[in-house]
Amino acid sequence: MTLQFEFDPTRLNRIATWMDRYVSDRKYAGSSVLIQRGGDDVYFNATGLRSLEQDLPFERDTVARIYSMTKPITSVAIMMLAERGLFHLDAPVSNFIPAFNDMKALVPGAERIDQVEPSQAPTLHQLLTHTSGLSYPFNPGVLPQAMDEQDILFKPNQGALADMADRVADLPLAFQPGARWEYSVSIDILGRVVEVVSGKSLADFFAEEIFSPIGMTETAFSVGPEQVDRFASLYTPLAGDAMALNEASTGSDTLRLVDDPGKSPFQNADMYSGGGGLVGTIDDYMAFVDMLRRGGTCDGGRLLSPETLKFMMRNHLPGDIASMGPQSFAEQPMEGMGFGLGGAVVMDPSRARCPGHVGDFSWGGMASTFFWMDPVADVSVVFFTQLSPSSSYPSRAELKALVHGAMIT
Template sequence: MKLAIASAIAAALLFSAPAVQARAPAAAATEQVHLDKRRIDAALAQMLSSGRAVGVSALVWQDGREAYYGQQGLADREAKRPWSRDTLAQIFSMTKPVTGVALMQLWEQGKFRLDDPLAQYLPEFANMRVQDGVDAEGKPKWRAATRPITIRDVMRHTAGFSYGFGQTAADEEFRKINPLALTNNLTEFGQKLATVPLLAEPGTQWHYSSAVDVQGLLVEKLSGQALTDYVAQHIFTPLKMRESGWHQPMERLPRLAIAYQKGADGQLTRVPDAQLHAMNFPGSRMTMGGAGIVAPIDDYMRFARMLLNGGELDGARILKPATVRLMATDHLDPAITERDWLPGKVDGGFGFDFAVRTRQPSSPNMNRGAVGEFFWDGMASTLFWIDPANKLAVVFFVQALPFDGTLHTDIRKAVYGAAYLGPPGD
């Protein structure tokens, strides 16, 4: 499930008070993956002919070189503008790993410990509440959370924060207070989110949430820079991601792909331009940690290649290899059985801002991939994944709403083949 277009998205994490034993599957040797370019081309074409997308592109990097690029369809159907390699796309929640990398750079500098209480750096989160039943009139009763939220919780979506998706009393409070309103900045977001009760005790459940926006706020607090400035200086510039960013200059607007929303009749209709541009062009005060970046596909592949290379690309060291492995390790305690919709994405768990594959695909309808893979996606159905076992990185761009997981199933089958299982897991 995903958020409404002008609000937000999020990425995720879970539990840790006493340390959880993290499970990091090795990048085991696997059956050779031979890319079939015609198969990928056919899959992209079928996405259009089936009416699921207006325009798509896919970029595959394998064994140190570009192994495939393909595009199909239109970036703007009404203007008959073709999708091209320099088309800009809203990546929504694929922003989250970028924010996570920024925060883990600060961790490498000793700015915080993963099990530090969040309130040590953001005091507004010191007295969080959870629901404790209802009173005689059916109104929610609140009590103090039994332990503090840790930064590790914030990084694995186990803090208990809401995103406003559900129908609980905490979700209703989130929607009423609207911390992610585009009129708020990140500081105001944090002050408002801290007044929203938690969905669950910290560390006990996995809920996709506004936790990565809290990560963005932590980056600002710990670095003394605005999130946009920090990421530009420490990630985008050294990686030569020259056109990636939250608030794009208006001259790039003609290259932005239009988002299309599927209606009850199954037809894709254009998202209104004013709604489409509200988060990404001048005028918004909000810079979400969990959404908002616009990028061309080659820029985002440079970010993906950095992760595939263990934190370095073309001489620019962004993270240490051990830090990338830490982020790409499943940190969810087996006792955390409430995982929302995460099991529908992957046979595995969650690390720091990445889903992590720990087992082979368990059924024919599960997404193809190799154990040790880590990935995330975006509300408009974008996707990227890193497959260390096959020395492979893939970026898939589309602008289709609501989130359509069938597109991901199909692009993975096209890359790997429908029967691919990869190495055994744990």
């Protein structure tokens, strides 16, 4: 049953004040937010600049790095192939990427990368749910340190996806698959599975089978020539690498430029990162979210069945994320939050300490972008900005509070 309520326009306008404050406090250079109810726009606002250096405004058609908001799209691609009967989710990834045969995992309490024991290859389901034993170089631990030393991060200029996937398989897992939840490059590995199964590059599969039917003409792994003037700069408040969370230290400049649109590797990407490689506009991403809201259908046809979407947006963990012993960075709170296929699922808003409804489906990106879809209120929200890391400020929880504060029953 859909919640019956009205949006209070005065309360919605608090969002603009909040966004302006982030800009005036030099937390974000600029940002935009789009809210839909039942697939129709009810609120949009953009403020600040997409480039401080060139004094260019952050606008509705600004092109931004969505980083990990690529993950739900890759998860949809996997489920599209699963619906065709091409594999089942308990299949080991080694069925598709032979380098994952004869896997090893670090022994509990390992202090060196060579302290290992035999392990099964993670399954597709474990990859989808971040219980695979893989990790990210910005997480704490022995495996992340090795990944950092070997620069395994699926950056846009790091070459072929197949080669990087094999490099991931050369390292041991952080733990036995299924034992814990840890945010990881799992979805990048699934991007390679999409390539192997479909016979297409991930870029072509996205373009032909997801973006074209949805009408996402502004989303890709590389910034198009016609988009260069609209591509936003990326900033960080950190003194060092904007992705090096283990060594994070605040710098003197809260908006230090770290990726200049004129020199960005996103202008000619050769790595198709299913975990974090896409750039696009806020309207394009809302079109993707609306496809989820509509149960897998869009103006260009049907991508998934409603039953598959319901399956994806259920919690697939034994409990909440916090109960799975995570030691990693994540794009969401962990208490009261489960994890589905491609995003987080609210199990208990009170334990998540953020207004919302049971079943809210969401995820974010390292540049502080965020989306959520609320099936109870039939509300979808997409927020764009360009500041890394996303843990810098509590903007996501604040935005949810603002949106729920404008719902008057």
